[in-house]
Amino acid sequence: xxxxxxxxxxxxxxxxxxxxxxxxxxxxxxxxxxxxxxxxxxxxxxxxxxxxxxxxxxxxxxxxxxxxxxxxxxxxxxxxxxxxxxxxxxxxxxxxxxxxxxxxxxxxxxxxxxxxxxxxxxxxxxxxxxxxxxxxxxxxxxxxxxxxxxxxxxxxxxxxxxxxxxxxxxxxxxxxxxxxxxxxxxxxxxxxxxxxxxxxxxxxxxxxxxxxxxxxxxxxxxxxxxxxxxxxxxxxxxxxxxxxxxxxxxxxxxxxxxxxxxxxxxxxxxxxxxxxxxxxxxxxxxxxxxxxxxxxxxxxxxxxxxxxxxxxxxxxxxxxxx
Amino acid sequence: xxxxxxxxxxxxxxxxxxxxxxxxxxxxxxxxxxxxxxxxxxxxxxxxxxxxxxxxxxxxxxxxxxxxxxxxxxxxxxxxxxxxxxxxxxxxxxxxxxxxxxxxxxxxxxxxxxxxxxxxxxxxxxxxxxxxxxxxxxxxxxxxxxxxxxxxxxxxxxxxxxxxxxxxxxxxxxxxxxxxxxxxxxxxxxxxxxxxxxxxxxxxxxxxxxxxxxxxxxxxxxxxxxxxxxxxxxxxxxxxxxxxxxxxxxxxxxxxxxxxxxxxxxxxxxxxxxxxxxxxxxxxxxxxxxxxxxxxxxxxxxxxxxxxxxxxxxxxxxxxxx
Numbered sequence: 001x002x003x004x005x006x007x008x009x010x011x012x013x014x015x016x017x018x019x020x021x022x023x024x025x026x027x028x029x030x031x032x033x034x035x036x037x038x039x040x041x042x043x044x045x046x047x048x049x050x051x052x053x054x055x056x057x058x059x060x061x062x063x064x065x066x067x068x069x070x071x072x073x074x075x076x077x078x079x080x081x082x083x084x085x086x087x088x089x090x091x092x093x094x095x096x097x098x099x100x101x102x103x104x105x106x107x108x109x110x111x112x113x114x115x116x117x118x119x120x121x122x123x124x125x126x127x128x129x130x131x132x133x134x135x136x137x138x139x140x141x142x143x144x145x146x147x148x149x150x151x152x153x154x155x156x157x158x159x160x161x162x163x164x165x166x167x168x169x170x171x172x173x174x175x176x177x178x179x180x181x182x183x184x185x186x187x188x189x190x191x192x193x194x195x196x197x198x199x200x201x202x203x204x205x206x207x208x209x210x211x212x213x214x215x216x217x218x219x220x221x222x223x224x225x226x227x228x229x230x231x232x233x234x235x236x237x238x239x240x241x242x243x244x245x246x247x248x249x250x251x252x253x254x255x256x257x258x259x260x261x262x263x264x265x266x267x268x269x270x271x272x273x274x275x276x277x278x279x280x281x282x283x284x285x286x287x288x289x290x291x292x293x294x295x296x297x298x299x300x301x302x303x304x305x306x307x308x309x310x311x312x313x314x315x316x317x318x319x320x321x322x
Numbered sequence: 323x324x325x326x327x328x329x330x331x332x333x334x335x336x337x338x339x340x341x342x343x344x345x346x347x348x349x350x351x352x353x354x355x356x357x358x359x360x361x362x363x364x365x366x367x368x369x370x371x372x373x374x375x376x377x378x379x380x381x382x383x384x385x386x387x388x389x390x391x392x393x394x395x396x397x398x399x400x401x402x403x404x405x406x407x408x409x410x411x412x413x414x415x416x417x418x419x420x421x422x423x424x425x426x427x428x429x430x431x432x433x434x435x436x437x438x439x440x441x442x443x444x445x446x447x448x449x450x451x452x453x454x455x456x457x458x459x460x461x462x463x464x465x466x467x468x469x470x471x472x473x474x475x476x477x478x479x480x481x482x483x484x485x486x487x488x489x490x491x492x493x494x495x496x497x498x499x500x501x502x503x504x505x506x507x508x509x510x511x512x513x514x515x516x517x518x519x520x521x522x523x524x525x526x527x528x529x530x531x532x533x534x535x536x537x538x539x540x541x542x543x544x545x546x547x548x549x550x551x552x553x554x555x556x557x558x559x560x561x562x563x564x565x566x567x568x569x570x571x572x573x574x575x576x577x578x579x580x581x582x583x584x585x586x587x588x589x590x591x592x593x594x595x596x597x598x599x600x601x602x603x604x605x606x607x608x609x610x611x612x613x614x615x616x617x618x619x620x621x622x623x624x625x626x627x628x629x630x631x632x633x634x635x636x637x638x639x640x641x642x643x644x
Contacts, residue, residue, distance in 0.1 A: 081549070126547060127542070174541065177499050180503075181502075181503055182499050183495060212537060214577060216492055216496070216537075216566070217489050217490060227450055228448035228450040229448050252539075255535070
């Protein structure tokens with residue numbers, strides 16, 4: 001199932017697809033890398049029957065494929081997970097454009113050519129991701145620390161243009177689980193707009209010296225503050241959000257691959273939708289202040305927001321070797 | 323609503339009820355403290371409409387109440403939570419039998435006398451509990467550290483016969499949430515018998531020096547070990563259980579009220595059903611070994627299991643002042 005020469009037809013450009021768990025985004029890219037057109041759909045890869053993938057692909061990019069019969073089709077993300085369309089094996093670290101291109105898996109389609117699927121990455125720990133490797137390579141950075149929040153927040157480190165370390169934080173899913181089921185959800189009540197002051201208080205709690213040493217106890221305090229002190233549920237929901245984001249940023253930045261030993265001013269790049277990006281940017285200064293001085297001095301004071309099309313640019317690089 | 327003299331009719335003994343979230347247990351206790359009869363039902367206090375409490379009480383202990391018309395009715399647990407039958411305010415620490423008796427709240431019943439409800443306890447943090455205070459006082463201990471696992475694991479410290487500190491760990495609920503919803507539940511698959519070796523590995527992981535410092539990342543590894551290394555879902559479910567129990571025991575025992583400064587050989591008492599008690603007893607030796615020597619030396623090597631009727635004995639003490 002290995003494919004050769006995904007880039008062989010790049011004279012007509014590339015049809016690029018970031019096919020994630022819940023969402024699909026597609027780009028028509030010219031041979032010179034210019035993004036000509038964009039589309040998105042809610043036909044995510046999770047829960048889609050295997051037999052439906054080809055039809056969704058055709059519905060989404062069939063006209064592009066007909067107009068450019070030699071343009072390669074390339075996809076990254078959960079489309080390559082076990083139980084999705086076809087499994088694209090994980091690639092071990094370190095992994096850059098070349099290593100990933102060597103491991104593409106091709107699946108036949110009704111569009112007159114196969115779809116090449118980018119494999120995810122795996123660490124020895126193990127840790128896994130699918131799709132973020134392509135976004136990271138699409139930032140065009142050679143060296144940097146990338147933060148990619150979502151259901152599972154991914155932190156990747158790029159060195160010399162290859163991903164050499166990454167880790168996953170369970171932040172988004174834990175927030176969703178606690179806010180949707182069980183005793184915290186009941187205490188929180190209905191979803192409400194963010195309470196910024198409670199969010200900031202949650203961040204501050206995550207930065208207290210004992211925060212990690214009692215985390216399994218702290219989780220209960222978001223309930224006990226409601227039933228024991230009458231704190232509004234909406235404030236506690238926001239406080240939980242701040243506490244989780246503060247915990248993630250501190251753990252990721254202070255962790256083994258958070259702040260490379262020798263690098264000063266390594267860019268800190270954020271790949272996120274505007275709402276999440278705003279929350280992470282709000283959280284960073286307090287976290288940075290709480291880090292040890294030697295660590296803090298190596299980190300920039302602010303995130304750089306990545307281009308929203310970095311997945312497209314990564315797929316173009318993998319397809320063309322550009 | 324304060325009631326006086328819940329113990330005034332104790333010549334006919336006490337009708338005692340531990341009315342928890344999901345379960346109700348009742349005891350008919352003679353004047354001398356002998357337990358004469360026991361009953362249990364699944365009519366827990368959570369989700370029971372306020373109008374139904376009196377009927378459930380009458381169904382459960384109506385014949386005892388008719389046979390002993392002067393015996394006081396006393397209940398502890400979530401029956402006194404806001405939104406249950408009638409709210410019994412939290413009592414602040416330190417709290418022993420006398421402080422709790424002074425704050426009983428009486429609610430009229432169809433059984434010819436009121437039901438006196440024991441208030442829960444509250445710390446300044448805040449932390450809250452309802453029911454465990456009565457079990458703790460029913461152990462008859464003057465000094466000890468009590469571990470009460472469940473949906474929310476409570477750790478209480480008794481000094482001179484009063485509860486002077488406690489804390490809640492979110493262990494049981496987090497295990498349930500992660501195992502029932504979301505990406506870990508999906509990776510775990512169907513519930514299976516405990517994998518003891520994976521459970522022990524989870525305990526060991528919780529005792530590694532970086533465990534707390536990366537907890538929000540470790541949560542994801544129970545999934546990534548399945549999808550990245552092919553570990554069986556059932557093993558990962560058991561590993562999660564061990565990791566959570568190991569985390570709770572270490573945090574509780576090393577925390578601010580876990581190991582009183584001056585006391586050596588303070589009893590470590592476990593109030594739990596046999597299945598949970600077995601898991602906690604399995605976990606303790608490794609946790610104890612991982613503690614700092616000064617802390618370890620102050621802790622006994624094993625739990626003492628509390629009497630299964632300690633709630634009844636606590637209610638009897640509160641009712642009678644015995």
